[in-house]
């Protein structure tokens with residue numbers, strides 16, 4: 013018998029040898045607004061596989077479990093290190109990054125199959141690919157940047173205590189993946205259709221407006237706190253708080269705390285939301301008296 | 304009147320730096336990227352960014368020493384003026400990034416903290432946690448978003464650059480690109496096109512690079528007539544985690560803390576590693592290098608790990624080359640120090656490296672080579688800022704910056720210099736592009752005949768349509784990509800042999816012919832990743848061949864390019880003093896002859912037969928005289944003595960026309976010791 017501490021990557025658990033192959037069930041959708049359908053694939057198990065390598069094998073094979081020809085499943089990824097945020101999808105019912113979803117672990121939880129679905133809060137482009145334009149629009153809305161005078165050499169930035177760096181750094185790791193939005197009950201899908209005869213520009217403008225009326229989401233609230241804490245960013249704190257008190261702002265948050273539980277970067281989102289809540293309250297009162 | 308417009312292709316550090324700088328100067332920018340720019344490969348850089356700083360300055364550091372470290376690290380293969388300028392800008396760039404809000408680590412007093420990194424004695428590297436690249440990229444992304452909100456930048460994310468558009472005089476007037484969602488092909492009129500599309504790691508199959516790093520944009524410029532420089536110089540990182548989809552960087556600190564590298568003596572021993580008894584383990588670094596053991600220098604570690612798998616056939620796994628890096632014997636305190644990297648391993652491999660030996664293998668990490676670009680030097684040896692020649696390829700109006708240019712790292716890149724070179728080249732290209740636009744005297748792209756753009760669009764549209772109509776039953780592009788990766792990794796990474804390179808070239812040619820017969824499994828016209836991948840695959844071949852041909856022809860060892868057949872062995876320590884002296888004289892003679900022959904940039908262009916044609920160009924080494932890299936070589940002491948005496952004799956000799964130059968060189972040689 014093998015010692016209890018001894019493992020091998022090819023056999024995590026000596027009692028259940030991993031299967032030679034497994035089934036992947038993918039929720040596919042050909043076009044935006046189209047209907048979705050399930051498709052099953054059989055994939056040969058290899059060492060050190062994650063969901064990205066599964067999708068790569070599916071693309072190379074382009075055949076369903078029943079041996080029917082099919083098109084490769086479309087999906088989004090880039091870094092494969094859980095640092096770019098691109099590959100977010102719903103794996104076995106949980107929103108997460110596909111690149112850090114390890115096959116052997118998924119199979120321990122559910123030896124039958126692996127289920128892949130696109131996020132539900134964003135419009136599907138195709139298959140597992142969604143449009144997260146609204147997420148990036150929120151960063152515009154809350155002015156998530158330091159409004160420096162310019163890029164000429166003006167010496168170094170402000171001195172920052174190690175303590176504030178330690179507070180800022182985690183918030184600054186937000187990779188705009190969208191997990192927190194997928195999990196949030198207040199964040200509901202906004203999907204518009206380009207009208208016949210509508211120009212791309214007009215459509216984009218209409219989308220922007222719709223996005224701005226929707227809830228900005230936990231990631232953007234957290235970014236407001238990041239920039240409002242920065243010594244230079246603080247000079248424009250009011251503008252960002254204005255954005256958070258406008259329609260779709262922080263008042264939409266029901267404090268359900270789902271967001272913080274799913275953030276892969278473990279960003280203290282509810283702390284940010286709490287702080288932002290207090291800051292906006294003070295801001296609104298102050299504005300009222302300053303009138 | 305038409306307004307000037309610039310197209311930036313690629314939104315990593317370099318592309319974003321150029322975009323924000325141009326936007327500040329009032330130039331309208333179209334920013335195109337395969338991914339939302341915030342997801343660019345720059346986010347993967349962990350280490351930090353180098354520059355001289357107030358602290359190191361007081362310890363004797365200065366810009367010149369950073370410059371010297373960079374060219375020495377690059378084995379003198381870079382033109383020196385751009386590198387000099389870059390190191391001089393270092394402090395300014397860190398200050399700027401600091402102002403933009405990058406959460407650099409802080410000292411207790413609130414200053415930016417710095418650490419030692421990559422080939423220097425000074426604490427030159429500023430860092431933000433373990434994600435410096437991500438933090439720098441985000442700061443630039445935020446600035447560009449600010450300009451985008453203000454309307455001066457228009458982003459085209461999920462767009463694939465298909466190639467530059469040249470007018471009848473060979474001047475770049477814009478580009479053709481394809482929307483990856485709708486598959487629409489359209490042209491972008493632009494007064495300058497700046498390519499900032501990063502490295503080409505995917506040519507090696509799996510590497511530490513992101514999925515967008517196919518090199519295809521660069522290849523499309525190369526096909527249009529741009530030259531490709533120093534292709535054969537590919538940096539390999541000694542320790543990466545070999546995943547099924549990607550090779551993930553593993554910091555070298557694991558060896559530093561006492562990790563032991565081994566393979567089972569029985570090839571591909573199926574037993575779990577902990578069940579393999581000591582006597583059946585081959586601690587090859589410890590046995591072969593009893594003095595340094597597992598702490599042999601980086602390049603030796605890389606080569607030994609590579610050859611134990613490829614030549615000795617002792618890889619742990621058969622299909623995926625790797626060796627064990629064993630930490631399981633270490634006490635908890637040492638393991639705690641490694642915290643972060645152990646977590647990365649556990650996250651992506653699903654096993655705890657405290658309990659099970661890690662599997663590691665060297666991985667392609669950075670392309671020093673890239674599009675050939677020009678520069679204009681000042682009499683003092685720096686860059687003339689805003690000069691029309693800076694960062695321009697041999698195609699007027701087409702610029703290259705960041706990892707996809709060949710300019711800053713020579714034969715090998717110094718750790719924590721890549722982020723600096725990306726931001727630097729991005730910032731300085733902006734004034735140059737303005738000078739270029741001014742020289743157009745109002746003859747802007749917007750006023751060019753529509754036929755120019757229509758023709759370019761039609762050519763690409765026809766090509767695309769033809770691809771979708773390819774018959775079924777042909778080759779599979781994904782499998783061809785795997786084969787290409789295997790060939791390239793075997794022949795053109797860590798150790799290079801001429802016969803293997805020659806062979807690989809032929810195999811790649813054969814593969815290219817097969818790739819032309821690929822069948823698509825998706826022939827639709829909506830978010831068709833199959834056709835996009837196949838196009839990128841096709842465009843890997845010209846660059847792959849530049850790499851192979853450059854490596855084959857370069858019969859020497861320089862930086863990351865190692866050919867054992869042409870390595871210069873050290874000097875036998877047991878020989879008599881006279882004999883050692885004689886051998887050292889000989890060694891230096893050989894070194895001088897080799898410098899004369901090979902201290903040249905490799906410049907490839909596409910020949911009429913679609914094969915790369917290589918020429919060589921002199922390197923501007925007028926500021927620091929190239930000197931031998933003797934680190935770890937037996938007999939380094941005596942060689943260095945001879946070398947210094949000769950340098951001293953040279954500078955004492957009656958001054959020729961270049962008198963001041965040799966004086967400076969002697970000073971540089973002395974400062975290096």
Ligand code: SF4
Pocket residue numbers: 195196197198199229230264265266267268269270271272282285
């Ligand atoms: S706390 Fe607010 S943002 Fe987070 S999940 Fe709940 S409602 Fe959404």
Ligand code: SF4
Pocket residue numbers: 185186187188189190191192193230231234274275276277278279281
């Ligand atoms: S806050 Fe976390 S979950 Fe939300 S987008 Fe950022 S990284 Fe993703």
Ligand code: FES
Pocket residue numbers: 088089090091092093094095096097098099100109110111112
């Ligand atoms: S691919 Fe970047 S987070 Fe998964």
